[in-house]
Amino acid sequence: MIGLQWGDEAKGKLVDLFAADQDIVVRYQGGANAGHTVVVGDKVYKLHHLPSGIVHPHAVAIVGPGVVTNPKTIIGELDSLTSQGVSYQGRLWLSDRSHVVMPWHVLEDQLTDRLSGKDNHIGTTMRGIGPCYRDKVGRSHAIRLGDLSRPEFPRRVEEIVAVKNQMLRSMDPGSAWEPLNAAEITEQYLGYTKILAPMIRETTQWLLDALEAGKRVLFEGAQGALLDIDHGTFPFVTSSNSSGVGICGGSGVPPMWIDKVVGVVKAYSTRVGGGPMATELDNEIGQRIRERGREYGTTTGRPRRCGYLDLVALRYTARLSGVSSLAVMMLDVLSGFDKLEVATAYRIGDEVLERFPSHADDLKQVQPVYETLPGWKEEITTARRWEDLPPNAQAYVRRISAAVGKPVEWVSVGPDRSQTIHLPLK
Numbered sequence: 001m002i003g004l005q006w007g008d009e010a011k012g013k014l015v016d017l018f019a020a021d022q023d024i025v026v027r028y029q030g031g032a033n034a035g036h037t038v039v040v041g042d043k044v045y046k047l048h049h050l051p052s053g054i055v056h057p058h059a060v061a062i063v064g065p066g067v068v069t070n071p072k073t074i075i076g077e078l079d080s081l082t083s084q085g086v087s088y089q090g091r092l093w094l095s096d097r098s099h100v101v102m103p104w105h106v107l108e109d110q111l112t113d114r115l116s117g118k119d120n121h122i123g124t125t126m127r128g129i130g131p132c133y134r135d136k137v138g139r140s141h142a143i144r145l146g147d148l149s150r151p152e153f154p155r156r157v158e159e160i161v162a163v164k165n166q167m168l169r170s171m172d173p174g175s176a177w178e179p180l181n182a183a184e185i186t187e188q189y190l191g192y193t194k195i196l197a198p199m200i201r202e203t204t205q206w207l208l209d210a211l212e213a214g215k216r217v218l219f220e221g222a223q224g225a226l227l228d229i230d231h232g233t234f235p236f237v238t239s240s241n242s243s244g245v246g247i248c249g250g251s252g253v254p255p256m257w258i259d260k261v262v263g264v265v266k267a268y269s270t271r272v273g274g275g276p277m278a279t280e281l282d283n284e285i286g287q288r289i290r291e292r293g294r295e296y297g298t299t300t301g302r303p304r305r306c307g308y309l310d311l312v313a314l315r316y317t318a319r320l321s322g323v324s325s326l327a328v329m330m331l332d333v334l335s336g337f338d339k340l341e342v343a344t345a346y347r348i349g350d351e352v353l354e355r356f357p358s359h360a361d362d363l364k365q366v367q368p369v370y371e372t373l374p375g376w377k378e379e380i381t382t383a384r385r386w387e388d389l390p391p392n393a394q395a396y397v398r399r400i401s402a403a404v405g406k407p408v409e410w411v412s413v414g415p416d417r418s419q420t421i422h423l424p425l426k
Contacts, residue, residue, distance in 0.1 A: 001014060001015050001018065001218065001219065001220050001221055001262050001264060002221045002224075002225060002243065002244045002261060002262070002263055002264065002321045002323065003221055003222075003223065003224035003225060003242070003264050003265075004224060004225050004226075004263045004264060004265045004314055004317040004318055004321065004323070004326075005224045005225070005226055005265060005266060005269060005270070005271075005310075005313070005314070005317070006223075006224050006226045006227055006269075006270065006271040006272070006275075006277075007222070007223040007224040007227055007238075007242075007272070008224070008266070008270055008272065008295075008304060009224060009264040009265060009266045009329055010264065010266065010329040010330055010412060010415075011052070011220070011221065011222075011264045012047065012052040013052075013329070013412065013415065013417070013420070014262070014264055014327050014329070014410065014412070014420075015051070015052040015053055015218065015220045016052050016053065016055060016056075016417065017410075017417060017420060018053075018218050018262075019051075019052070019053030019055075019056045019059050019218055020056060021216065022053065022059055022216045022217065022218040023058075023059065023060065023210070023215040023216045023217065024059065024060045024061075024062060024207070024210060024215055024216070024217045024218070025051040025052070025053030025054070025056075025059050025060070025061050025062070025217075025218045025220055026051065026062040026064055026207065026217060026218065026219050026220065026251050026253075027049070027050070027051040027061075027062065027063050027064060027067055027220050027222065028064040028066045028067065028219055028220070028221070028246065028247055028250030028251040029064075029066040029067060029221070029222060029223075029240040029241060029242060029246045029250040030067060030068075030129070030221075030222030030223055030238065030240055030242065031048075031049070031067060031068040031069065031070065031101060031127065031128075031129040031132065032048040032049055032070045032073045032101070032127050032129070043084060046080075047077060048073060048077065049063060049067070049069060049070070049073055049074050049077055050063065050074070050077050050078075050081075050092070051063070051220045052220060053218060053220065054081065054086065054088060054091075054092065055081075055086055057086075057087065059091065060091045060092075060093065061088070061091060061092045061093070062093050062095070062203050062207065062251075063092075063093070063094045063095060063098060063203075064095050064098070064203060064204075064207075064250050064251045064252070065095040065097035065098050065203065065204060065250065065251070065252060066098075066240060066241075066246065066249060066250020066251065067095070067098050067250070068098065068099045068100070068101055068129055068132040068133060068136070068240075069094065069098045069099070069100055069101065069145060070100075070101040070127070070128070071100065071145075071148075071189065071192035071193070071195075071196055072192060074094070074196065075192060075195055075196070078092075092199050093199060093200075093201050093203050093206070094145055094196060094199045094200045094201070094203075095145065095200075095201075095202070095203040095204070096144065096145050096146030096200050096201060096202055096203075097144055097145070097146065097202075097203075097204070098144060098145045099132055099133070099135070099136045099142055099143065099144050099145075100132070100143045100144060100145055100147075100148065100189075101127070101128040101129065101132045102128070102132070102143060102157075102160075102185070102189075103180060103185055104131075104160070104161070104164040104168065104180055105128030105129075105131040105132045105135070106126070106127065106128035106131075107168055107180075108128070108131040108164075108167075108168065108171075109126045109127065109128045109129070109130060109131050110126050111168065111171050111172055112130075112131075112171075113126055115171065115172065129238070129239055130238075130239040132239075133239035133240060134239070141160045141163065141164070143156060143157075143160070145196075145200050146200065148189055148190070148192070148193040148196075148197075148200075149193055149197055149200070153186065153189075153190075154182075154186045157182050157185055157186045157189075158182040158186075161180045161181075161182040161185065162182075164180060165179045165180055168180075203252070204251070204252030204253075205252075207251060207252060207253055208252070208253065211253065211257050217253070217257070219247050219251060219253075219258070221242060221243075221244075221246070221247075222242060223238045223240075223242040224242060224317075225242060225243035225244070225317035225320055225321050226313060226317060227242050228240075228241050228242045228243040228245070228246070228320075229241060229242075230245075231243055231245065231320055233275050233276060233360045233363060234360060235360070236273065236274050236275025236276070236360060237275075243317060243320050243321045244261055244320065244321030244322050244323070245320065245321070260324045260325075261321060261322050261323045261324050262323065262324065262325055262326070262327055262409065262410070263317070263318050263321055263323035263325070263326050263327070263404075263406070264326075264327045264329060265309075265314055265326060265327070265328055265329065265400070266309075266328075266329050266330050267309060267328055267329065267330050267331045267333065267334055267396070267400075268289055268293075268306065268307065268308060268309050268330075268333065268334065269306070269307045269308060269309055269310050269313075270293075270295055270304040270305060270306050270307075271304065271305045272302055272304050272305070273302075275360060276360055276363040276364040276366075277305055277307060278307075278310055278312075278313070278343060278346060278363060278366050278367075278368045279307035279308040279309070279310045279341075279343050279368050280305050280306070280307040281306060281307045281308065282305075286305070286306040286307060287306075289306040289307075289333060289334075290303060290304065290306045292333045292336075293306070293330055293333040308340065308341045308342060308343060308368075308370070309340075309342045309343070309400070310342075310343045310368070311342050311343055311344050311400070311403040311404070312343055312344070312345060312346055312353070312354065312355070312356055312368075313356050314400070314403065314404055315356075315403060315404055315405075316355070316356035318404045318405075318406060323404075323406055324406070325406055325407050325408070325409035325410075325425060326400065326401065326404060326406050326407065326408045326409065326410075327408070327409060327410035327411075327412070328397055328400060328408055328410070328411050328412070329410075329412040330412060331380065331389075331393060331396070331397070331411055331412065331413055332379070332380050332381050332412075332413040332414055332419075334375065334376075334393075334396070335376060335377070335378060335379050335380055335393075336375070336377060336379075337375035337376075338374075338375050339372055339373065339374060339375050340372070340373045340374075340375050340396065341368075341370040341371070341372055341373070342370065342371050342373060342399065342400075342403075343368035343369065343370055343371075344369055344370070344371045344403065345368075345369040346366035346367065346368060346369060347366065347367045347368075347369055348362070348365050348366055348367075352369065353366065371399075373392070373395065373396055373399060374392045374395070375392060376390040376391075376392040376393050377390075378390045378393075380393060380413045381413050381414045381419060382413075383413050383421060384418070384419075384421065385421060386411070386421055386423055388421075389411070389413075389421070397411060407423070407425055407426075408423060409422065409423055409424075409425055410422060410423070411423065
């Protein structure tokens with residue numbers, strides 16, 4: 001299940017629907033910078049680390065080695081689930097290979113964001129995700145979940161804190177701040193370990209065993225393909241492979257086991273943080289979409305930038321992620337518009353581009369080439385069949401399918417499980 005835009009495509013709802021028929025749900029990349037919301041009746045579950053499928057009592061939930069984990073955040077989510085009557089005992093496994101977000105990562109994130117110039121402002125959630133991934137690749141100062149219970153953990157923290165204090169001081173020499181205390185950090189994380197230790201285990205071979213035994217597995221992406229560290233709008237991206245290409249590396253499962261990829265797309269475009277967005281509408285139309293769609297971040301609460309659907313970007317990310325079919329989400333937000341625009345190409349000067357640019361500076365310069373589609377006045381939140389949708393809403397969905405070259409299998413007309421229309425593939 002892959003988001004094909006800049007995240008926030010309502011993947012959590014669709015994962016929740018699919019998880020009903022799955023044995024295992026795997027979160028394979030990202031960290032607490034993700035925010036997935038699942039609505040079941042009058043209950044709302046807001047998840048950042050844990051797979052959305054955990055609300056299903058039969059499903060085993062895996063946090064894979066490609067995820068960077070914040071133990072405190074995980075414990076908070078577990079407490080929230082318990083208070084809402086969800087039991088996770090014996091069916092939540094955290095990979096011992098997953099890297100841990102430490103206090104110095106959060107401080108480094110905050111300092112980097114504050115000291116970055118306006119043109120280089122990425123819009124991080126400041127939860128330490130990027131610095132943790134940086135240490136993972138650098139190796140010398142990395143800590144994995146499996147390290148927390150090792151006898152050498154206190155010494156590792158002490159060694160790393162000595163280096164990090166010097167680094168943080170050099171980043172902001174004029175500021176008065178309290179140096180990190182290795183003993184306090186060690187005590188804090190050993191406390192987290194006592195709670196999480198029963199859930200920390202080797203997951204890669206366990207998953208391979210499960211697949212060989214015929215178990216059904218759903219891989220749940222976080223963020224969206226346009227935020228992929230290698231293939232997105234760099235440097236305004238996340239720190240992991242958030243497109244379909246990240247599934248194998250983040251879970252340890254080779255591609256031979258993946259037989260279906262659902263690309264999740266919002267019926268319009270949104271983005272949080274910095275970076276170019278060709279179809280952004282900084283006007284009353286964009287604000288109308290924002291208010292109707294409640295477009296405020298699950299993780300940060302920040303208002304999302306809103307605009308018309310970008311079919312150029314969507315064609316690119318669907319190919320990049322190898323999608324089999326599409327899920328068009330939040331179609332109900334577009335009810336009431338007389339007309340709708342969709343970007344079918346870009347223009348830079350006299351040149352028309354039909355492919356998504358690889359450089360953010362080029363994307364900043366493009367002007368979208370729009371195709372106008374008729375809107376619909378009817379509210380569609382009560383639609384439960386394809387035939388219940390107004391003809392113009394059906395035409396809008398068909399235009400998305402034609403542009404991407406893949407069938408639309410799901411259409412969402414509201415946040416609840418029941419507000420989802422399934423279109424059986426022929």
